[in-house]
Amino acid sequence: MRRFGMVLAMAGLVMAGCSGGDAGTGLRGAMSEVSGGESDQPFAYNDLAHWRELGVLRGREPEPDGPWQDAAYFGLDVLGVPELRDSIGVDLSAADRAVSVGYQPAAVRLDGAFDAAAVRDRLIASGGKPRKVGDHEVISRGGYATTTIENGGLAVRGNDDPFAEVAVSDSVIATGPGLADVLGGPVDLGDHPEYIAVADCLGDVVTAALRRPEAPGGVRLYGVGLRRPGSADERPSSVICVVPEPTAGADVRRGFTGGFTTRGTSGQGEPIGRHAEEIVHDEVESEGLTVLRAGVRHTAGSPASFFLKTFSPENHL
Known part of the structure; x- marks a missing residue:
């Protein structure tokens, strides 16, 4: 597996692109403990x-x-x-x-x-x-x-x-x-390359959700994570990672980077800018897959779980 490390800084938003933990720790470790036989279920x-x-x-x-x-x-x-x-x-x-x-x-x-x-x-x-x-x-x-x-x-x-x-x-x-x-079982979520790629993309998160899209389309898997805060006084930061289907990369990239912005709206019709002060897009490579990533700095008072609970790529493609 290719490991990657990068630091992205833009207008005060800093994201560390690191692994989601080794095989036995963090998000990666948690994925190895559950069955991957039904990998279409939310995790x-x-x-x-x-x-x-x-x-x-x-x-x-x-x-x-x-x-x-x-x-x-x-x-x-x-x-x-x-x-x-x-x-x-x-x-x-x-x-x-x-x-x-x-x-x-x-x-x-x-x-x-x-x-x-x-x-x-x-x-x-x-x-x-x-x-x-x-x-x-x-x-x-x-x-x-x-x-x-x-x-x-x-x-x-x-x-x-x-x-x-x-x-x-x-x-x-x-x-x-x-x-x-x-x-657990003979096959775990860590046996699926797209899950490892999303975990690597999310990096060091304290809470995360990985899901398949509800309707078939251009997205293979996506994950939403909450960056690990150093104190309870910090402003929450979320990270969202999207793995496109091989034939839909350009369309998904265009829709994600153009639609998921502070000027866009959520699936509930609420302005994204009400909860996101800044959104920065980039891409990472892991497990031979290109993963689209958005780092989100929350607005003051925005619930830390907002994007965990509301983000769906179908709303932006």
Whole structure:
């Protein structure tokens, strides 16, 4: 794999183009822990240990003030409210990293140092039954809700418990539909060159989301990341990386660089300049692929998670 290092500076916006971590660390390390067999599903990464170091994540929930709150909890929706987590002893303050795979509600994996025996005992005491999924023990409390079509409409049947199935060990707690996807497998996301290329393009990020476009078109894969802040007082900076399909590079480049600017509008019709003080475009090469990149300096008061939650390349092509 070609590694690259570059520093891009323009009008006060500085972006470091470095790897998204070696194979066992950072974003790259997180990708190697999840199954790559269904690589068309969204993937999210969150470095909870870093948020804790900054004082953003102090206990059961992110701190309520400041621009970082949503980003510190990004990808963890399936875990529900603190009261639900507390009932089985799932403690976010013991988690160092979170990854999720799939559409909402996604499967979520927490890596850290957990009291596995206490969590297991509470799950079994509430009716859970142990079973094996690969090398992991999973406690099942009835499975997840299923959606069917009845009388021309959608009907939900089953269990809406966010901890209906939980894999638990001293270092991993995982739950959610598609649980097996976050427990790894013979093929991981790091076996897909486009995922490695996007991770290298994103660089040192504290939170990231990698997705396939919702509709087939000129984009193969894209990722949105939040640059790792040195303190909670910093202005957020995001980075967006887009891998075009081989035959659509020129069109995607034209649309991305011309449409994703401070003068453009988001898919929700909101002016991008309301959240981006400055956007700088460049390109990087990794894994034999050209990746289009945009560095974004947020405006004062803009939520750190804004582009993580709203960016979609289809809106600019």
